[in-house]
Amino acid sequence: MYSNIRIVLVGTSHPGNIGASARAMKNMCLDQLYLVSPGDFPCAEATARASGADDVLAKATVCGSLGEALKGCRLVVGASARLRSLDWPQLEPRECAARLVETAQQASVAVVFGREQSGLSNQELEQCQYLVHIPTNSEYSSLNLAAAVQVLAYEIHQAGRLITDSQAHKKGAQEAEGDLPASADDVALFHQHLEQTLQDIDFLNPKQPKLLMRRLKRLFYRASPDQTEINILRGFLSAIDRVASACRDRK
């Protein structure tokens, strides 16, 4: 289960924070570290701060984009220091951990952390089904990156410990297998297809695409479609594409 849980650090500038995050993870049995465009890695400072968790650093996966790091994930949660102007589904850390652990019984999941200076961009947050915010002093809400990793890794480990009756759980997991949400990469392809089709039928103005697409993504994340449902939606879009192209040809 733990090996299905990815900790994704986006654009980390201080290598010390990467090392300290690896240490925080290993304390809580997590070892799948993904680094999206790190500022400086590998680096001696990261190894020093990992202090014994250098095995986690050594096998970290470095990616060029967030999409690459999320490939195959069925549940993606973005950690945000601020309560955003962006209205996105939110989870409390404890509930977030319970959901991650539940899905991780059968499939990969990810928690995404932002840059030290600027956090995650809206475009990156839109690749997450949920946001998780660690409740803090409302006037001083931004934790150090590795401290935020520690808090959420702790919650994940506690949620993992609650799964005691493994036999009963396995049975439940098998029953639920058909209901797994579609993977992050298939959902991203569906979003691209939807945006293209909506432009082609003049429903979406390419000069002003953001708000409408954001609302639609939020709607589909709420519905949490499984693989079959995503395939149906893609087929539905393809049928619209065919009719639209026939109409254009007739003109």
Ligand code: SAH
């Ligand atoms: N100045 C940045 C904060 C970056 S802290 C900003 O205002 O967005 C680096 C990362 O640590 C954040 O992107 C987030 O992923 C995580 N983090 C820090 N404090 C957090 C909190 N209170 N809740 C959840 N994540 C937090």
